Amino acid sequence: xxxxxxxxxxxxxxxxxxxxxxxxxxxxxxxxxxxxxxxxxxxxxxxxxxxxxxxxxxxxxxxxxxxxxxxxxxxxxxxxxxxxxxxxxxxxxxxxxxxxxxxxxxxxxxxxxxxxxxxxxxxxxxxxxxxxxxxxxxxxxxxxxxxxxxxxxxxxxxxxxxx
Amino acid sequence: xxxxxxxxxxxxxxxxxxxxxxxxxxxxxxxxxxxxxxxxxxxxxxxxxxxxxxxxxxxxxxxxxxxxxxxxxxxxxxxxxxxxxxxxxxxxxxxxxxxxxxxxxxxxxxxxxxxxxxxxxxxxxxxxxxxxxxxxxxxxxxxxxxxxxxxxxxxxxxxxxxxxxxxxxxxxxxxxxxxxxxxxxxxxxxxxxxxxxxxxxxxxxxxxxxxxxxxxxxxxxxxxxxxxxxxxxxxxxxxxxxxxxxxxxxxxxxxxxxxxxxxxxxxxxxxxxxxxxxxxxxxxxxxxxxxxxxxxxxxxxxxxxxxxxxx
Numbered sequence: 001x002x003x004x005x006x007x008x009x010x011x012x013x014x015x016x017x018x019x020x021x022x023x024x025x026x027x028x029x030x031x032x033x034x035x036x037x038x039x040x041x042x043x044x045x046x047x048x049x050x051x052x053x054x055x056x057x058x059x060x061x062x063x064x065x066x067x068x069x070x071x072x073x074x075x076x077x078x079x080x081x082x083x084x085x086x087x088x089x090x091x092x093x094x095x096x097x098x099x100x101x102x103x104x105x106x107x108x109x110x111x112x113x114x115x116x117x118x119x120x121x122x123x124x125x126x127x128x129x130x131x132x133x134x135x136x137x138x139x140x141x142x143x144x145x146x147x148x149x150x151x152x153x154x155x156x157x158x159x160x161x162x163x
Numbered sequence: 164x165x166x167x168x169x170x171x172x173x174x175x176x177x178x179x180x181x182x183x184x185x186x187x188x189x190x191x192x193x194x195x196x197x198x199x200x201x202x203x204x205x206x207x208x209x210x211x212x213x214x215x216x217x218x219x220x221x222x223x224x225x226x227x228x229x230x231x232x233x234x235x236x237x238x239x240x241x242x243x244x245x246x247x248x249x250x251x252x253x254x255x256x257x258x259x260x261x262x263x264x265x266x267x268x269x270x271x272x273x274x275x276x277x278x279x280x281x282x283x284x285x286x287x288x289x290x291x292x293x294x295x296x297x298x299x300x301x302x303x304x305x306x307x308x309x310x311x312x313x314x315x316x317x318x319x320x321x322x323x324x325x326x327x328x329x330x331x332x333x334x335x336x337x338x339x340x341x342x343x344x345x346x347x348x349x350x351x352x353x354x355x356x357x358x359x360x361x362x363x364x365x366x367x368x369x370x371x372x373x374x375x376x377x378x379x380x381x382x383x384x385x386x387x388x389x390x391x392x393x394x395x396x397x398x399x400x401x402x403x404x405x406x407x408x409x410x411x412x413x414x415x416x417x418x419x420x421x422x423x424x425x426x427x428x429x430x431x432x433x434x435x436x437x438x439x440x441x442x443x444x445x446x447x448x449x450x451x452x453x454x455x456x457x458x459x460x461x462x463x464x465x466x467x468x469x470x471x472x473x474x
Binding site for chain 1: 190197198199293
């Protein structure tokens with residue numbers, strides 16, 4: 001539409017709790033989901049993102065702007081991603097991995113899932129169940145048997161303080 | 164931060180994303196521990212395809228610079244292990260308490276699985292899952308001496324095959340079938356001048372050695388796990404002629420690719436050639452001039468960023 005000449009196009013994104021965000025199209029199309037909508041011409045008005053809440057979307061947009069401002073230099077992009085994710089807690093990371101998946105942003109998806117894996121590395125089984133909301137479907141006997149089989153992997157695990 | 168995370172609204176991450184996250188866990192120890200989380204986590208982690216992919220991504224990872232010297236003799240506390248990083252190199256040990264009884268040397272390595280030897284027998288050992296498997300008594304080979312060894316992982320059947328090369332024949336031990344097969348080489352092979360055994364390396368789906376024949380010319384040979392045959396592979400064209408001043412000294416796996424290490428003693432030039440994945444195409448990777456090889460046996464062992472570590 002009006003996108004041909006110099007002026008950068010701005011898109012309006014709407015979170016599932018009805019917050020509106022403006023973002024440069026050049027940054028927003030890091031999301032393949034958004035890019036497809038733009039290419040299909042559905043981006044004229046407001047783009048509703050039904051699976052992302054406002055808090056997470058704000059964070060994702062910060063990332064989109066930050067990463068697209070960096071020229072093609074993988075090292076610098078990587079260090080931006082590391083820094084961007086460094087102060088995020090587990091719940092935020094979990095929201096972001098869902099958003100990255102829904103928005104189809106592979107670079108964010110890779111970085112966030114790697115970060116979550118890194119956070120999990122020394123955590124206990126109980127911590128993982130709680131954080132991921134996973135129901136223990138083993139019988140006590142089965143659980144004891146799986147644990148016994150890999151007994152040594154329980155050495156050096158962090159004690160269960162949430163963080 | 165502590166107060167904020169008190170809210171225990173568990174995230175609802177679907178299984179396909181859980182699988183992506185688990186595939187990024189770098190430690191096998193954590194993966195094995197998380198088998199206890201639930202039945203569905205156990206089945207994700209136990210899935211052969213998942214295991215294969217996890218292995219592949221850790222092999223290709225630029226952080227994959229942990230290195231156990233082949234033909235390493237152990238002490239009663241463990242086997243030495245070196246971890247190269249960008250700024251430092253760390254010497255460590257493989258879990259001393261868990262070395263299976265009586266094994267005192269590492270003969271070769273493939274995908275993290277080691278071939279161990281004791282005075283009387285051979286075994287395969289996977290230190291990251293602490294699992295060992297007895298293979299064979301040495302007396303079974305009494306009639307012949309071993310030129311070299313190698314382990315080969317058959318990706319399709321998931322079989323670790325151990326290959327023992329003798330001067331005129333070879334034996335393959337399949338750990339899936341628990342069976343030993345002997346075959347003829349059709350030629351005579353020896354270790355190349357000045358090197359011992361333990362040069363067999365597994366890379367890109369096959370196990371490679373450099374061996375010499377009776378005319379003392381050196382050959383790059385490989386074991387193909389699909390056919391159980393040992394064949395020769397062409398060296399790079401530029402390095403094929405007999406009056407070439409470069410001598411093929413060693414082989415290595417750098418970032419999951421097969422590399423040949425040549426040395427021109429007279430002009431003190433070392434050269435590394437790299438084979439492309441999956442196809443027989445060689446590319447000159449690096450040439451060092453004025454390079455005094457520290458030992459005759461020296462070999463490139465890993466890449467740390469843009470530097471080659473040579474042992």
